[in-house]
Each structure stands twice: as structure tokens, then as C-alpha cells.
Amino acid sequence: MAxxxxxxxxxxxxxxxxTELAEFQKVKRExxxxxxxxxxxKRTTDKGLRVIRVD
Incomplete structure (x- = not known):
């Protein structure tokens, strides 16, 4: 699992x-x-949220 x-x-x-990140933020997985x-x-500044896949 990624x-x-x-x-x-x-x-x-x-x-x-x-799923864990979604529960942490209280939002949907999507x-x-x-x-x-x-x-x-592009819509947010550098201080906004960023999600990066860890391989």
C-alpha cells in the first residue's frame, strides 16, 4: 500500500x-x-498543504 x-x-x-491522512485532516480521500x-x-502558496507520495 502506498x-x-x-x-x-x-x-x-x-x-x-x-485514509490515515484523510482522517487526520477530516476530509475525503479524494x-x-x-x-x-x-x-x-498552483492555486496555493508555498505555505499551503502539500502531499507527496513516498515510495
Whole structure:
């Protein structure tokens, strides 16, 4: 199962599965996937949430 890391600016918030990140943020899994897209990154500043897949 794939793991993801969630950052807010330079701070690491959590590492886990999509479900774990969604529960942490209290949002749907699809929202977490959207946070990982280039479109979301263009719409937010560098201090916003970032989700990166950890292989």
C-alpha cells in the first residue's frame, strides 16, 4: 500500500496512507489526492498543504 507525506510549508505533519491522512485532516480521500496534484499546488502558496507520495 502506498504511503504519503503531508507537509504544511516546511513542517512534516503526518506520514501514512490516504485514509490515515484523510482522517487526520477530516476530509475525503479524494481531497488528499487533490492536494497532491499540480493544479492544487498552483492555486496555493508555498505555505499551503502539500502531499507527496513516498515510495
Amino acid at each position: 504511503e504519503y507525506a503531508m507537509y504544511k510549508g516546511d513542517d512534516l505533519l503526518i506520514i501514512g496512507t490516504l 481531497t488528499i489526492l487533490f492536494y497532491a496534484t499540480p493544479t492544487y499546488q
